């Protein structure tokens with residue numbers, strides 16, 4: 001039986017990346033020990049009832065020796081706003097590690113990681129795992145502007161090459177990273193694609209991966225209440241419509257592209 | 265371990281603890297068993313079961329509201345046959361009582377489900393959902409029509425020897441009438457409240473947020489309403505009352521017991537604080553010890569029992 005941990009974690013660092021993005025480092029004996037790339041934690045951001053639900057955040061990276069995990073998040077609404085005010089030494093309650101992460105059974109191969117905006121959050125842990133297994137890792141990252149790319153240096157050690165795109169053209173390719181994707185694929189010739197980002201981007205990547213016939217994994221986001229598979233609030237449509245809905249929190253958040261049906 | 269007697273009884277079934285978990289918020293108990301010791305619970309009400317498997321509603325199913333949430337899951341479940349075969353054997357090993365929550369889209373279906381579960385020794389009791397507001401053809405009509413509540417209760421009772429708990433809808437003018445209808449028709453207990461119908465609108469899309477338009481409100485926001493209903497129903501009911509709706513800490517739970525609930529169920533809070541059922545058990549134990557009660561049942565209804573006492577004194 002997989003065991004989930006409900007842990008009180010001390011904040012050991014809380015760093016602001018840019019106006020809206022933060023990286024929080026948390027001390028956790030258990031979650032750091034057992035988590036896998038692509039999994040997430042449910043964060044209790046307040047003792048009050050506003051908001052009442054926990055917030056799902058991907059595990060950005062893990063330091064098993066220091067027993068620490070990092071979360072990379074953006075202030076979007078009240079939950080993440082409250083989280084951003086938490087100071088070092090304070091305690092936060094986490095539930096995790098949750099969900100089915102990336103398939104990292106890949107060795108001596110070439111992997112393309114594609115992140116859109118905050119989609120870069122779970123990719124660092126993945127890149128580290130893939131690099132450890134002697135894969136060549138290529139990162140393609142698309143964001144709105146230059147400031148959203150400030151964390152990209154973290155990837156330098158584990159990625160052979162990094163390709164950037166910004167919507168405003170301030171850095172790298174001007175436009176969406178998906179517009180540049182065929183070229184990246186033709187140059188790098190990846191044997192596996194992993195992607196995380198907004199839904200229109202996931203849909204596009206699914207199509208491109210299909211065209212090039214490259215096995216592709218997508219990390220999807222839905223609204224979640226429980227995060228453990230009981231509330232049935234986090235549905236994802238299966239490709240086979242005769243099957244029951246998939247649950248993003250346990251069957252995912254990472255799915256094989258052909259498993260899921262993505263809407264606009 | 266406990267110095268206080270936490271047990272209570274419905275029909276001929278004795279539950280070891282007054283703290284249970286609510287249908288639709290606990291699956292079949294298997295997930296939470298990875299986090300806490302669920303054997304300490306009085307029981308687990310299963311996800312609402314239907315005769316046939318149900319896919320549930322498309323589109324957004326949950327939406328957070330101030331101190332609460334809306335849901336329109338649409339009764340997604342594997343169906344009663346799969347429950348018996350694939351889930352019940354595992355759930356039975358959890359060491360707590362399993363209450364099968366059933367939901368029909370016709371009177372006959374309620375009867376068939378009760379019959380189908382009759383031979384399952386691991387099902388301790390049936391909780392009959394007559395109030396699920398999510399399924400267009402089902403729930404609502406039964407739970408808001410007194411005659412239908414009587415008929416559903418009768419047909420379930422006719423097809424089972426297990427204790428039957430009728431789960432009442434709060435979306436009615438006078439919930440006491442519905443509790444009495446259930447009791448009159450042979451219910452062994454009533455549980456209340458199911459979710460309150462509500463909705464939310466996305467002002468950017470200018471459309472309802474939930475795929476099903478309307479959904480059920482739960483969580484701390486509904487607690488005062490639920491508590492009031494338990495207070496009213498328990499004064500009239502001669503059968504046990506299970507109270508729920510927004511219970512989020514030991515204090516809330518004790519309020520429900522004092523309002524007249526013989527036991528309580530926890531729903532939405534499990535999503536946030538998986539350990540809360542156990543904290544509540546401990547909180548009730550401590551309250552009883554601190555205040556000289558040997559049994560949790562001694563607390564039940566004290567809020568109105570005292571009041572009646574005072575009133576009589578004044579009148580005479």
Ligand SMILES: Cc1cc2nc3c(=O)[nH]c(=O)nc-3n(C[C@H](O)[C@H](O)[C@H](O)COP(=O)(O)OP(=O)(O)OC[C@H]3O[C@@H](n4cnc5c(N)ncnc54)[C@H](O)[C@@H]3O)c2cc1C
Pocket residue numbers: 040051055056057058059071072073074075076077078079080081118121122220221222223224253
């Ligand atoms: C498995 C998973 C992993 C995630 N990992 C990360 C991560 O690593 N970093 C990160 O920054 N974010 C991540 N997210 C998203 C993050 O959970 C949300 O941004 C956060 O819950 C927003 O909370 P809030 O209280 O700040 O905003 P809210 O006040 O809840 O919402 C603000 C606005 O965003 C909308 N919204 C919020 N959540 C969602 C959603 N899930 N789907 C659609 N609309 C939504 C709301 O409707 C509202 O308009 C992840 C989500 C999931 C499901």
Ligand SMILES: Cc1cc2nc3c(=O)[nH]c(=O)nc-3n(C[C@H](O)[C@H](O)[C@H](O)COP(=O)(O)O)c2cc1C
Pocket residue numbers: 231286287288289311312313335337339365393396431457458459481482483484486508509510511529530531532533
């Ligand atoms: C996500 C969700 C699903 C639910 N599903 C069911 C169900 O299938 N059958 C049922 O009788 N009640 C269902 N309920 C209602 C709860 O059992 C309970 O009556 C209600 O949520 C009030 O309690 P709470 O405020 O503690 O959550 C559901 C509630 C939620 C939040």
Ligand code: FES
Pocket residue numbers: 223224225226227228229230231232233234247248249250
């Ligand atoms: S978030 Fe509750 S089932 Fe996935």
